Amino acid sequence: MSKTTDDTVHQTEDGARQTEDGDVPLAEGVDHQVAMVMDLNKCIGCQTCTIACKTNWTESGGREYMYWNNVETKPGAGYPRDWEEMGGGWDEEGQSRTPGELPEQEDYGRAWDFNHEAIMYEGSDEPLRPMENADWGPNWDEDEGAGEYPNSYYFYLPRICNHCTHPSCVEACPRSAIYKREEDGIVLVDQDRCRGYRYCVEGCPYKKVFYNAQTKTSEKCIFCYPRIEGEGPEGEVRPPSCAEDCPPQLRHVGFLDDEAGPIHKLVNEYEVALRLHPEYRTEPNVYYIPPYAPPQTSESGETVDADRIPRNYLEELFGPEVESALNTITREREKVERGEESELMEILSTVNNDDQYRLEVFDDDG
Amino acid sequence: MTADDATTLGGIGSRELAVAAALALAVVVATAAFPMIVDARAAYEIPVEQQSSAGDLADPTGDAWQSVETVDVPMSSSGAAVPGGSDAAVDSASVAAARTDERLYLRLSWSDASANTSTDSLRAFADSTAVQLPVSSEERPPIAMGSTDNRVNVWYWNGADGTESLLAGGAGSTTQIPESAVETNAAHSGDRWTVVFSRPLASDRANVTDIAPNEDVNAAFAVWQGANEERSGQKAVSEWYYLSLDPDDGGAPYETVLWALAGIAVVFTTFVTVEGIRRTRGE
Ligand code: SF4
Ligand code: SF4
Numbered sequence: 001m002s003k004t005t006d007d008t009v010h011q012t013e014d015g016a017r018q019t020e021d022g023d024v025p026l027a028e029g030v031d032h033q034v035a036m037v038m039d040l041n042k043c044i045g046c047q048t049c050t051i052a053c054k055t056n057w058t059e060s061g062g063r064e065y066m067y068w069n070n071v072e073t074k075p076g077a078g079y080p081r082d083w084e085e086m087g088g089g090w091d092e093e094g095q096s097r098t099p100g101e102l103p104e105q106e107d108y109g110r111a112w113d114f115n116h117e118a119i120m121y122e123g124s125d126e127p128l129r130p131m132e133n134a135d136w137g138p139n140w141d142e143d144e145g146a147g148e149y150p151n152s153y154y155f156y157l158p159r160i161c162n163h164c165t166h167p168s169c170v171e172a173c174p175r176s177a178i179y180k181r182e183e184d185g186i187v188l189v190d191q192d193r194c195r196g197y198r199y200c201v202e203g204c205p206y207k208k209v210f211y212n213a214q215t216k217t218s219e220k221c222i223f224c225y226p227r228i229e230g231e232g233p234e235g236e237v238r239p240p241s242c243a244e245d246c247p248p249q250l251r252h253v254g255f256l257d258d259e260a261g262p263i264h265k266l267v268n269e270y271e272v273a274l275r276l277h278p279e280y281r282t283e284p285n286v287y288y289i290p291p292y293a294p295p296q297t298s299e300s301g302e303t304v305d306a307d308r309i310p311r312n313y314l315e316e317l318f319g320p321e322v323e324s325a326l327n328t329i330t331r332e333r334e335k336v337e338r339g340e341e342s343e344l345m346e347i348l349s350t351v352n353n354d355d356q357y358r359l360e361v362f363d364d365d366g
Numbered sequence: 367m368t369a370d371d372a373t374t375l376g377g378i379g380s381r382e383l384a385v386a387a388a389l390a391l392a393v394v395v396a397t398a399a400f401p402m403i404v405d406a407r408a409a410y411e412i413p414v415e416q417q418s419s420a421g422d423l424a425d426p427t428g429d430a431w432q433s434v435e436t437v438d439v440p441m442s443s444s445g446a447a448v449p450g451g452s453d454a455a456v457d458s459a460s461v462a463a464a465r466t467d468e469r470l471y472l473r474l475s476w477s478d479a480s481a482n483t484s485t486d487s488l489r490a491f492a493d494s495t496a497v498q499l500p501v502s503s504e505e506r507p508p509i510a511m512g513s514t515d516n517r518v519n520v521w522y523w524n525g526a527d528g529t530e531s532l533l534a535g536g537a538g539s540t541t542q543i544p545e546s547a548v549e550t551n552a553a554h555s556g557d558r559w560t561v562v563f564s565r566p567l568a569s570d571r572a573n574v575t576d577i578a579p580n581e582d583v584n585a586a587f588a589v590w591q592g593a594n595e596e597r598s599g600q601k602a603v604s605e606w607y608y609l610s611l612d613p614d615d616g617g618a619p620y621e622t623v624l625w626a627l628a629g630i631a632v633v634f635t636t637f638v639t640v641e642g643i644r645r646t647r648g649e
Contacts, residue, residue, distance in 0.1 A: 099449035102488060102489050102595075103488065104488070104489065105487055105488050105489070108488075172449075174446070174447065174448050174537065174538045174598050174599055175538045175539075175540070175598075176538060195540070195597075195598070196485060196597075197448075197597045197598045198488075198597075199448060199449065199598070201488075202449065211488050213485065213486045213487055213488065213490075216485055216527070
């Protein structure tokens with residue numbers, strides 16, 4: 001860490017570099033970069049991914065409130081509440097961190113106590129419900145969305161740590177306890193080095209590092225690294241649980257620098273997979289296919305030629321490139337409608353897991 | 367002194383000589399007997415009071431501390447490269463030190479209206495304090511956590527988690543020393559924290575400061591205010607002080623030496639003058 005002023009901490013030489021054998025910029029000192037593409041058009045908000053993650057990693061021991069994978073309704077306040085207003089990330093030059101805020105516990109939500117006792121044992125005929133303080137929690141505003149009937153709209157946004165190329169959580173830690181793993185760019189917290197300062201929690205603009213008040217350390221999504229290393233069920237290499245357990249199989253998992261893989265094609269060739277809030281400048285490695293919605297309808301139920309999800313709202317989330325991404329997808333869809341081939345549509349509609357999960361391509365690297 | 371000078375003093379009578387001699391004697395006596403009156407302490411000195419038994423020194427409010435001199439240590443923000451690194455709430459601490467033949471006791475006290483003793487929730491940070499000592503070097507390590515070739519021990523107390531002994535060789539390198547011999551007792555009352563650290567003087571462990579019973583030891587102090595979300599480099603820190611363990615210091619080495627020299631000079635001058643006058647008069 002170099003110079004400092006009151007509110008900004010300048011980064012070290014952490015700029016992206018070119019890989020030896022390709023054009024994909026990776027973080028300094030990282031051999032390959034894991035990446036994920038989520039197709040928001042397929043998400044049904046079932047939370048299977050959330051629960052798969054939770055049962056694997058965050059069931060107990062101070063992790064009860066944590067959702068390393070959460071699925072929130074957009075437009076909506078999200079999890080933790082209003083995380084997009086909490087700062088973090090980098091300034092316009094991408095050189096100085098803008099320190100963020102620590103959320104309040106209430107912003108994540110607390111575990112509620114229910115009236116099980118009264119109903120099960122005391123013969124009460126109240127409905128089953130939380131006993132107190134049930135005024136916020138994850139998905140409190142689920143499916144509310146925005147807009148007026150009949151043109152209301154919403155969509156689901158699954159979120160995990162983005163294992164960023166330029167992670168402000170890593171830069172925030174004065175002890176280098178949070179780091180980017182050399183072999184695949186997964187961002188991890190070294191539990192032995194962490195002293196619970198929570199600068200990473202403040203520093204991550206996506207609020208994907210969590211403080212464990214029991215262990216007094218910070219914890220986060222580990223991209224299910226034991227599974228991608230083949231330490232998972234049956235000793236096979238598996239994608240992260242959130243991806244594998246998703247009923248509509250909307251996630252692609254692989255390496256950004258696997259130039260023959262679908263992620264590289266979606267991100268770099270077709271440019272239809274976009275970063276969430278690119279203006280935070282942490283360079284996320286989770287990418288999204290932006291959501292379509294049916295066009296608006298008139299009072300009488302006629303289809304109107306107008307976007308249901310306002311483009312400017314999508315631009316707020318995914319940056320100005322959303323325009324050309326949606327245009328590209330529209331164009332490719334029309335090709336398929338005309339009976340022509342579309343590699344892009346094939347990638348997006350594949351049902352072959354071998355195409356979706358490419359995690360062993362660099363295994364011979366040594 | 368030349369004969370001319372001596373001649374000009376020729377008019378001084380024996381009464382004046384007697385007054386001068388008495389004055390010189392008074393200065394010497396004052397210097398030897400009341401150094402504390404001449405000036406309290408040397409700059410950056412923390413006097414260490416020898417006590418025959420530990421008594422209740424381990425108790426932050428113990429009576430044994432009543433006779434021990436307290437030093438007001440100014441503090442300021444560390445300016446470390448963390449958010450809020452220039453925003454520390456506490457601006458001074460009172461430091462007192464006492465010892466027995468075996469143990470050193472350090473008492474730090476500072477003003478903090480709220481006792482923050484929990485890290486059990488996301489935004490809870492605990493009040494803390496620390497004493498930093500060089501691991502071994504004669505030369506003072508860099509004040510901000512030492513350096514790789516001149517490391518520091520840190521005795522650390524945190525309102526939530528108690529006591530730790532730490533080893534550091536530069537900012538961000540802090541590691542815990544297992545099985546610490548440092549003990550603490552803390553009390554919060556009347557808008558103040560008072561924390562007593564104690565440890566056996568001697569240590570034969572690697573990377574642990576061995577405090578020689580008769581040698582001064584450098585020490586610096588830090589305080590974190592939990593209510594201000596202070597942790598890590600966001601803290602109030604002092605400059606280097608020294609624990610005055612060397613008995614020859616007499617409590618105030620520079621002043622004592624200076625006043626003693628002045629006394630000797632006066633006596634010498636008086637003597638030479640008297641001799642000169644005698645000789646001039648041919649006595
Ligand atoms: S999403 Fe947040 S926690 Fe994850 S790597 Fe990026 S900055 Fe760090
Ligand atoms: S499992 Fe799949 S469909 Fe269900 S919420 Fe998660 S990402 Fe969406």
